[in-house]
Amino acid sequence: MEDLELVRKAEQGNQGAFASLLERYKNAVYSLLYRTIGDREDARDLTQETFLRAYRKLSSFNPAYRFSTWIFRIATNLAIDRHRKRPPRTISLGTDEGAVDIADPRPDPSQEVLGRLKAEAVMKALAKLPEALRAVLVLRFVKKLSYDDIAAIRGEPLGTIKTRIFRGREQMLRQLKTEGVLL
Amino acid sequence: MSECPKDLIARFVDGETSLLEGEEVKAHLAGCPSCRALEKELSAFAMAMESLPExxxxxxxxxxxxxxxxxxxxxxxxxxxxxxxxxxxxxxxSGLTWVINPYVIGDSVTGAILAFWSGVRGMVWLLLKAMPLIDSVVTALIKVARHTLPHPSEFLTLLCAMVGLFVWTWQIETRRGRTKGTVAAQMEGSR
Known part of the structure; x- marks a missing residue:
């Protein structure tokens, strides 16, 4: 069933339809929040708050946008609020305990170690960025969203998004090259 | 091209260039080894980010x-x-209309009580949703006691009470009309 149809049903009080939306997007929202704020517990709480807020505001959902864009926007705003109220002193390096590698469930052990080391280095470089740069890079490269979608989610001009992606990527590249992850 | 268009190359790697811009970048890359290296680097970066485990x-x-x-x-x-x-x-x-109404304020002790009541009820109502209903009843009783016609602001508060009552009854009807069954069953039905 299409997202829009599920939204319509959920808006009328069908919690089953909302549960389907929840199942469809919970991991995407969770990974977005975790990669942005770097704390597993906080990311889980904010994911729950994202869906509760989405349910309360479901009647104001504009069908001109995709549901994913809308839910990511709510999640991003919550992450920004959380960052303002409680700026993290350090961010988890993201060793991803319990992470599920969907693309390759049984990789070669040596490749797995190399991949994990690389992922750790990427997360470390990502964690060093200011929140605004980190958030747009996650939306672009982890969530694979277009510049336009990111601008809609962040509620910022397209030019600002382009600049942030450019600067954020430049800083990360410098860091990753220093550590020898990217040659 | 006189200068290397790094920004454009980055957008090209991201798939965010127009057809014309894409051709421009390709033409530049064909003749510029350092920009080809940059393109490789940017692609490797994108792959590294995308390979973060789910x-x-x-x-x-x-x-x-x-x-x-x-x-x-x-x-x-x-x-x-x-x-x-x-x-x-x-x-x-409606509270404001009472406060600024000199007729009410200038009238007797009852008028002063009414003015005081009207002045505070707007703020009190924010804390107590049922205030319009109580408010209408109280002001109507006072008016009956004074044998005067209701003030227009009382019609407004009465309207508030009616809207509130409508929403309340409608909500009860909606809840009664909701699909029965477990969430799991509803999920099954919505798939």
Missing amino acids: ISLPDSFTSRVLSALPSVSPRVIRIRSLAFLWTTCLAVL
Whole structure:
């Protein structure tokens, strides 16, 4: 069933339809929040708050946008609020305990170690960025969203998004090259 | 091209260039080894970011969120919040009309009591949703006691009470009309 149809049903009080939306997007929202704020517990709480807020505001959902864009926007705003109220002193390096590698469930052990080391280095470089740069890079490269979608989610001009992606990527590249992850 | 268009190359790698810009970048890359190296680097970066492992929530997360959902539908929540907003505006407006009405303020002790009551009720109403209903009853009783016609602001508060009553009864009807059954059964039906 299409997202829009599920939204319509959920808006009328069908919690089953909302549960389907929840199942469809919970991991995407969770990974977005975790990669942005770097704390597993906080990311889980904010994911729950994202869906509760989405349910309360479901009647104001504009069908001109995709549901994913809308839910990511709510999640991003919550992450920004959380960052303002409680700026993290350090961010988890993201060793991803319990992470599920969907693309390759049984990789070669040596490749797995190399991949994990690389992922750790990427997360470390990502964690060093200011929140605004980190958030747009996650939306672009982890969530694979277009510049336009990111601008809609962040509620910022397209030019600002382009600049942030450019600067954020430049800083990360410098860091990753220093550590020898990217040659 | 006189200068290397790094920004354009980055957008090209991201798939965010127009057809014309794409051709421009390709032409530049063909003749510029350092920009070809940059393109490789940017592609490697994108792959490194995309290869971050997926993380997932436990299955119990869904039931935890569902159990925390409000008991009323989002549509009812919206109508209630709109009704709340409008009745608040009306209540505050009606309170203001009493405060600035010299006829009421200038009239006897009853008038002064009315003015005081009207002045505070807008703010009090924000804390107590049922205030318009109580308010209408109280002011109507006072008016009956004074044998005068109701003030226009009383019509507004009466309207607030009616809207509130409508939303309340409508909400009861909606809740009665909701699909019965477990969440799991509803999920099955919505797939």
